[in-house]
Amino acid sequence: MAIGRPAEAAADIREATGRRGWLATMVEFCRERPLGAIGAAVVVVNIVVGLGANVIAPYDPVATDYGAMLARPSTAHWLGTDAFGRDVLSRIIYGSRTAMLVGFACAFFGATAGAVIGVASAYFAGKVDLLVQRVMDIFLAFPLIILALAVVSILGTGIGNVIIAIAIPMIPRAALVARSSALAIREMPYVDAARAAGFRHRRIILRHMLPNVMAPYLIMLTAFLGQAILAEASLSFLGLGVSEPIPAWGLMLRGAAVQFAESAPWMAIFPGVAISLAVFAFNLFGDSLRDALDPRLRAQ
């Protein structure tokens, strides 16, 4: 192979190592996994809608209009209004912001903390591993709702505390998965080499082992996204999550939505559809990602 210009050489290397640009990878993902691509598209729409809520929403989500209470869906209010005359569509659009924020924050925090703990536990092995495993067992056996109730009672309601309440129970689940992948990586020659080179434990764990559990990490991250959105909706529905007047999907289903369910069913229907659609999209995308990343499934 003649040495050509740098760009050609780079292309050669890419070809030789089987690496392609991210654009080509994306195109291939869309072609091979259309369901996953649809999921990803809906996720992107959700994020865009959440970020641009103030531009997209036709009304102020907290503005009350006592002249249009419990109005049916119409051209003025596409999805109707609630008991305070607030526009349901605008509240759903703003609710997307809350859902995405809570979803991404919880999934990132839970999966990352869990992965670090799991990898460290596998790396140190022996007594440390045993102790960490027992502590994780305790948290797994602990009822979720009690943990959330306690966190909210101690810290108060609000988005930040909801994120903590939801992310903490995710940590042991992530740690279990990361640990089992890391057990195999610990035996790899490059970890031995790093140890022989006299690197600190922290560096070996964070720089050498953690990047190699990326596939299970990403799979967990996408699975947690949907779960976090569902958990936030449940907590808000119970009055333990995001508090009024912040628009959140779970909160919109609370109180008046059930009370006026017969005369104004749109209040109870549409926020639930928004939750289901968002989580559905995340799961669809996550499933395809798992199929693409899991070498065992890919081999088939």
Add this chain to the structure above:
Amino acid sequence: MTKYIVKRLLLMIPTLLGVAVLIFFLMRIVPGDIVELRFAGESSYAQKETLDTERARLGLDKPIWRQFVEWMGGLVRLDFGTSMWTGAPITEEIRLRFALSLQLAIMATIVAIVLAIPLGVIAALRQDTWVDYVVRIISIAGLATPSFWLGIVFILGLLIVFKWLPPMVYTPFWVDPVQNLAQLIWPALAVGYRYSAVATRMTRSAMLEVLREDYIRTARAKGLWEKLILSRHALKNAMLPVLTVIALEFAFLIGGLVVTEQVFNLNGLGMLFVEAVAHRDYTLTQALVMLVAFVFIFVNFLVDLAYAWLDPRIRFR
């Protein structure tokens, strides 16, 4: 085998102890106590003396470590004490609620199994056809739909289409089975759908794995009936992971259905949890947490045991 069982049972003790320590101290970090809450409702200002006598009566004036030791002493003798809020024995408080939660969990499990196993098997047999896609979409949707919202939709649908509302007051099964089922079938369906989604996915992937095994090819090569291959060779071996998710989900349903219970106005363990924490009823909350943790740990133990029992390739260590 006996050694394995004993070892696993002994391993449950440190976990339960950890849960006990965690809930005991967690409850005491939560601001406010039961005495303050009770008297806050009655008058704007309660004498400090009154509060102190009440605290002494409930044993809250003792040092924390003594409270813990006394509670643990009771736990060992399976004596959970009395509820701080109502004064009734805790076993009495929990019994009826537990019966309701257990019945709902069993009904949801039946719904899940009836849906999941046939759907999962069909999807695996017709992998990558439209049947498979439809089943997968149904099950992913099941994971995405909040059970409590599905419950609201059920109530709404019954109300608008049939002008009928399921009974909102609980009747024990042994008093009036029809009334009881008319109320509980809806939450069971709402919860069972999500539950079945988890199980369907597991059935499908386990079947896919098993169908690739050599012994299935051998069975086919022998010219065995396809029906017999599926039921006796494939399904039987694919059931282990399915059993696991069903069991773990079942453990979660006991005490985990707070929101669905709220929607259907059911006084199950989930609602009792919320009340107990809201009242800062330490004894009741602690007892409930121990009960739910025990169910979870015990179900895990049973699953491991079932694995060892049903799959001779797994050796006890």
